[in-house]
Amino acid sequence: MDGNFNENDISRVVEADRAHIWHHLSQHKPYETTDPRIIVEGKGMRVWDQKGKEHIDAVSGGVWTVNVGYGRERIANAVRDQLIKLNYFAGSAGSIPGSNFAEMLIDKMPGMSRVYYCNSGSEANEKGFKMVRQIAHKRYGGKKHKVLYRDRDYHGTTISCLSAGGQDERNAQYGPFTEGFVRVPHCLEYRAFEQDGAPSENYGVWAADQIEKVILAEGPDTVGALCLEPVTAGGGVIVPPDGYWDRVQEICKKYDILLHIDEVVCGVGRTGTWFGYQHYGIKPDMVTMAKGVASGYAAIACLVTTEEVFNMFKDDHTDPMNYFRDISTFGGCTAGPTAGIENMAIIEEENLLENTTNMGHYMLDQLNALADKHKVIGQVRGKGLFLGCELVEDHDSRAPVAEKMVQAVVGDCMQQGTIIGATNRSLPGKNNTLCFSPALIATKDDINQIVASVDEALGRVFG
Numbered sequence: 001m002d003g004n005f006n007e008n009d010i011s012r013v014v015e016a017d018r019a020h021i022w023h024h025l026s027q028h029k030p031y032e033t034t035d036p037r038i039i040v041e042g043k044g045m046r047v048w049d050q051k052g053k054e055h056i057d058a059v060s061g062g063v064w065t066v067n068v069g070y071g072r073e074r075i076a077n078a079v080r081d082q083l084i085k086l087n088y089f090a091g092s093a094g095s096i097p098g099s100n101f102a103e104m105l106i107d108k109m110p111g112m113s114r115v116y117y118c119n120s121g122s123e124a125n126e127k128g129f130k131m132v133r134q135i136a137h138k139r140y141g142g143k144k145h146k147v148l149y150r151d152r153d154y155h156g157t158t159i160s161c162l163s164a165g166g167q168d169e170r171n172a173q174y175g176p177f178t179e180g181f182v183r184v185p186h187c188l189e190y191r192a193f194e195q196d197g198a199p200s201e202n203y204g205v206w207a208a209d210q211i212e213k214v215i216l217a218e219g220p221d222t223v224g225a226l227c228l229e230p231v232t233a234g235g236g237v238i239v240p241p242d243g244y245w246d247r248v249q250e251i252c253k254k255y256d257i258l259l260h261i262d263e264v265v266c267g268v269g270r271t272g273t274w275f276g277y278q279h280y281g282i283k284p285d286m287v288t289m290a291k292g293v294a295s296g297y298a299a300i301a302c303l304v305t306t307e308e309v310f311n312m313f314k315d316d317h318t319d320p321m322n323y324f325r326d327i328s329t330f331g332g333c334t335a336g337p338t339a340g341i342e343n344m345a346i347i348e349e350e351n352l353l354e355n356t357t358n359m360g361h362y363m364l365d366q367l368n369a370l371a372d373k374h375k376v377i378g379q380v381r382g383k384g385l386f387l388g389c390e391l392v393e394d395h396d397s398r399a400p401v402a403e404k405m406v407q408a409v410v411g412d413c414m415q416q417g418t419i420i421g422a423t424n425r426s427l428p429g430k431n432n433t434l435c436f437s438p439a440l441i442a443t444k445d446d447i448n449q450i451v452a453s454v455d456e457a458l459g460r461v462f463g
């Protein structure tokens with residue numbers, strides 16, 4: 001390559017983009033006077049834009065997706081071969097890559113047993129919500145249908161996923177929302193001082209107990225499921241405190257509430273285990289995953305359940321309504337599981353879980369060292385190669401810095417050729433966390449380059 005392409009062709013592409021593309025999560029007015037960014041090529045940890053400028057990508061494609069890095073010919077070749085053999089057939093039939101990938105996946109998820117394919121994290125979560133409702137109708141006269149979700153978590157972009165969304169700026173202006181979703185408090189210990197009654201010790205157990213309070217207020221016989229991110233992503237990279245998950249599991253058991261874990265970001269290696277929930281010894285009933293399942297080489301999402309949940313949909317086969325009456329057209333694309341197989345094989349063969357754990361510790365240490373230098377960093381947190389730095393006005397008040405300052409840091413890094421992320425337009429007044437999620441192949445040199453850019457940017461923006 002790298003970054004060699006015809007300038008005339010590229011300027012035509014930029015004009016076509018400006019004329020016709022509606023970018024996600026973007027205000028388009030600035031593109032009237034500046035060029036939209038076009039990413040042209042990627043290799044390993046790096047991407048090149050339309051000007052041929054090289055960037056190190058510290059956010060795996062912007063949204064925690066390209067876990068095994070760019071330019072993996074092995075995945076492309078496998079997908080190509082499969083597309084020629086059979087590109088698609090609807091999910092009422094099976095496929096060779098569909099079966100093989102399901103077997104690989106379940107092998108990594110002891111206690112789970114069934115894989116339902118679809119094509120986005122939102123869709124997978126919606127299917128989980130539908131299952132909860134159908135189970136409620138089948139077993140509890142429709143009553144035990146509510147889904148609890150947590151403040152600051154995100155589960156997707158559709159109206160029902162937003163109804164289960166704990167990020168008020170993401171939700172704003174998209175109501176009215178779907179009924180039957182109820183919020184529980186967040187578990188970010190750094191902001192426990194803003195929560196009434198939060199103790200200075202055993203915060204994790206207290207935070208989980210707040211979920212029980214909501215269940216009791218709603219009536220346990222109305223609550224069907226609790227949907228949580230194992231480590232909250234866009235809500236500020238929140239690693240649940242000690243004691244939290246054990247108590248959550250106890251509460252779910254006590255009230256016969258299904259535990260739905262949203263692994264759309266954490267799934268397939270991001271935190272150094274195959275799945276984020278596996279750090280905590282919990283046993284989910286449903287697990288959803290998307291982004292890293294095929295590292296963005298194909299669109300694939302999965303809803304994985306236990307055999308127990310699956311069995312609830314086949315108990316009375318004489319009842320014509322008694323099965324999961326859900327459709328996903330693109331869940332039948334064979335590219336997804338084919339890419340998923342190669343993606344998982346790469347992670348295994350290159351020991352990327354181990355690398356994620358080691359490099360995650362290294363990056364955490366480097367960011368903590370940065371926090372000693374830049375007082376604007378209030379807290380560094382994360383697991384594996386999934387890290388965040390919360391920026392505050394001062395350490396006593398922990399007042400969040402303004403979002404535009406956070407964006408200035410992101411912009412400065414971009415100028416330096418380092419793509420980092422930040423919580424954005426998610427939480428009113430609290431979009432103050434820088435986010436890092438480099439590919440699982442990251443080396444110490446890559447991390448040093450990323451951290452050096454952040455160091456410079458913080459120096460320039462905050463002095």
Ligand SMILES: Cc1ncc(COP(=O)(O)O)c(C=O)c1O
Nearest residue numbers: 120121122154155156264265290
């Ligand atoms: C935790 C989590 N769940 C679900 C989703 C939705 O996934 P998708 O954008 O593929 O619909 C996202 C997207 O960022 C996410 O971060």
